[in-house]
Amino acid sequence: MKKTAEIVVIGGGVIGTSIAYFLSKRGKKVVLVEREDLASGSSGACDIDIILQSKNPGIHLKLAMASAELYKSLSQELDFDIEYENTGGMILIEDEEQLKVMKEFVKKQKAIGLQVDLLDFKEASKLQKGLAPHLVGATYSPQDAHVNPMSLCIGFAQAAAKLGAEISLDTAIVDIKTAKGRVKSVVTNRGEIETETVVNAAGVFAPEICAMVGMSVPIKPRRGQIIVTEPVPKLVMGDVLCAKYIVAKYNPKLLEGSDDPETRLGVGLSLSQTRNGNILIGGCREFVGYNWSTTYEALTTILKHATRLVPALKEIHAIRSFAGLRPYTPDGLPLLGPVEGIEGFIMAAGHEGDGIALSPITGKIISDIILEGKTFIDIAPLSPGRFGNTEKIKAVS
Amino acid sequence: MKEEYICRCEEITREEIEKAIADGATTLSGIKKRTRAGMGLCQGRTCRRLITQMLSKVKDPAEITPPTSRPPVRAIKIGEIVEGEDD
Amino acid sequence: MNTTEIAIIGAGPAGLSCAVEAARAGVKVTVLDENLKPGGQLFKQIHKFFGSREHKAGIRGFRIGEQLLEETEKLGVEVLLNSTVYGLYEDKLIAYIKDGRDHTLKAKKIVIATGASENALAFPGCTLPGVMGAGAAQTMINVNRVLPGQKIIMVGSGNVGLIVSYQLMQAGADVVALIEAAPKIGGYGVHAAKIRRAGVPIFVSTTIKEVLGEEKVEGVITVELDEKWKPVDGTEKQFEADTVCLAVGLSPLTELAWMAGCEFTYIPALGGHVPIHDRNMETTLTGIYVAGDITGVEEASSAMEEGRLAGVACAESLGYYDEQKAAELKEEIWERLDALRTGPFGEGRFSAKLKQLNARRLLA
């Protein structure tokens, strides 16, 4: 039997569920289709940071600041505890060279209105105990926060369902049918759904969905690995990164071919402590394709780096590690908005390591675009076709 | 009658797990995401079989496989991992 | 990074037997075990083993452990104790902690002999101090010489439940009752008879409804079950007890096999999901073998035979035995294994292992 929906959202991660919620809130009949379970992709294999400081000054940081605002009231709005906490965040600085880079970064961020300061070692130690004495200082922003990404997905999905959305788990997309340049229906392993609007929020699998409409997008999986500790009393003040994390994130070319494993693996500290007390110790950035393995080299390199900056971690037991794939794009910005040449096919993927921070604002933007054709900010820099990849789109009937 | 704990490490009761199944969880990872059962020190060695029995009311136990198995399979002090053999 | 020819993870009956068999063929063998003493289950098994002379029947478990240790020392097997293997990585790299430092080991062949862990049971009060696995209680009394309590309720009538009840009494405790949820006793009648004539009542079709006590176990309420295993109201009984031992089966410790990428099959009679292996005990990953309870929960006697099988197969694949010599040795071991898997108790495991071997053929 043929089902119909006004909008089909593909992907049960923090992006897809947010979009489903924001559209349902505005009366749209949404069907969210997820191949496995909510948060079973990158959203279930990441850290918990909503960090603004790591965003590139410009539209990236503006989106993150807008998103941070939405987060403040989200638990109440969803009537679901997403474990949101406005903890603040720091970026540890190890040497003078890094200090120079961070001074520049902070200046640009302040210009855009981010509250962030440069602290010396003494001030930094007041905020975060157990820092290594050789550190030269740290940045600090009270606006950084964290959230439980899995609870976020479940919270968004349950709230969307209450507003009439259908959450269809264990449902794989087989094909997307188009005619005369318009989306006609979505074929899944549980039947076909007629719809005129499809939102591709499939994260690292977005290219697979795009291929169904003859489009190629430069979203590549970029593996990260995280080590989880036993629950311990409060130790980490909030989101604690290091300057190397920033460098690794925005300069992949710098990392290739280096013989120092920390550089080659794009290792950068990303420390946060869940409400339950487990500490997440990250991270790294590697282009290894669709490979979710955890590696011995990453485990030892990440932990050596982390304990060099925060020696206090040495006394704690590691109980788990995991790997996740970030949907990387060449310019570090997501692909948001309609695809030229195919009516009703909306992109919402490619958030690299910022999916958690940008989840609420992506939901708002995509719902604005679908309902009003525009949103509070010019999203041209995020256009899916900006990489010149939309010429031969399967627009034939 | 006292609470009945299925996951001892994270103190998750039978009721919480039944709710997660009712909310649509069909795998051990799905229950782990929704309740934290299996996230503790023993990484599911104690509760995995009990939860599988609960899940087997809605799913064939042969298809109920554990979440991805990851190092470390024992709780290891981080200081010992970074203290390599060559250091 | 250390290297060796065969790395065996787990120095229990399976691991040690495998080491002896392989070392006897001349192979360089390294055994890793997280405990301070090798032998796994053997050193708490103070009862005499079943089987025939070749299975070392009539000898107490811990003495078999001592014999195996002597053989490993004589044959120059490297036994790394206090060595916790925490990762088996993609390129067969073994990562372990020994004496507080991180090490890695590369081996041509890896034998995973990590055994099984005790199943838990959930009931109100199951987290009270005094509720423990029967195996744990057995370790306490026979290895650590500490009594877990005085008045003990044993849950489960398999061989573990029966034998540990007997050994708890030998250690000076009283077993107030043994309860079994199934309608009949699971373990050997001779083990049941030992505890019945020592005054231990056995209640079949009975399970725990609740364990009483605030800080620790103070009592147990049991309830009877109908044929559909549903509690029957009004059949509650209350016992005074300070300890509840759970002997409700074991599950294979398969984390390392899953991590390495071995394929599994689901066989409840063997303890659930078990790695698929062939007649050489080799898994679906060439060079990675399994032996003992990790690949099907049986008893120590079968574990030792599977260990020997893996040892011979590894030696053969490394060229230390020619095909003909290896075939002879393997045939002998298979005969001893088959002998253990006969009779009303053994044939269930025989057909289960057959199913496991067939799963390998289907994949080949």
Next chain:
Amino acid sequence: MTQKTGVLYQGYPSEQELSGAPGVPSDERIKKGPVAFIECVQEIPCNPCEEACPYGAITVGKPITNLPKLDEEKCIGCGTCIAACPGLAIFMLNGSKQKAEVSFPYEYYPLPQKGDVVDCVDREGKLVVKGTVLRVVKSPRYDATAVLTVEVPMKYIKIVRSIKRLGRS
């Protein structure tokens, strides 16, 4: 719940199970003098009793799950098999005297002394009669399994199978 009888339900062999077991001697033989009484009624893979008997009076053969068969003529009641049985399922009965003598494996401490008056129990551990300890054999070959012999009234020769553990309240 009515308790069904038999080893699978009560944990010890019923009368019928014993009468059918090949390891159980005839009443006549028991009257003639000491003889092994093998309460092994389940086919488990096990044969140490066969090799322990110096007189070849016990046969298991192949497969080793066969129940042990007692040749009551060859058996002289030496008791070596009692401690050899991993299942502690072999006893020695002597019905040739005024009172019955029952020998059984005993692995508890403290051990009774020769001449002690002890509480003799049946297969359910119930006290049935007081008895006197005739012998306590603790040979190294038995590897920590002591073999006790108690003297009890003849009518209990097929009932008494052990004694209450000493030093218990």
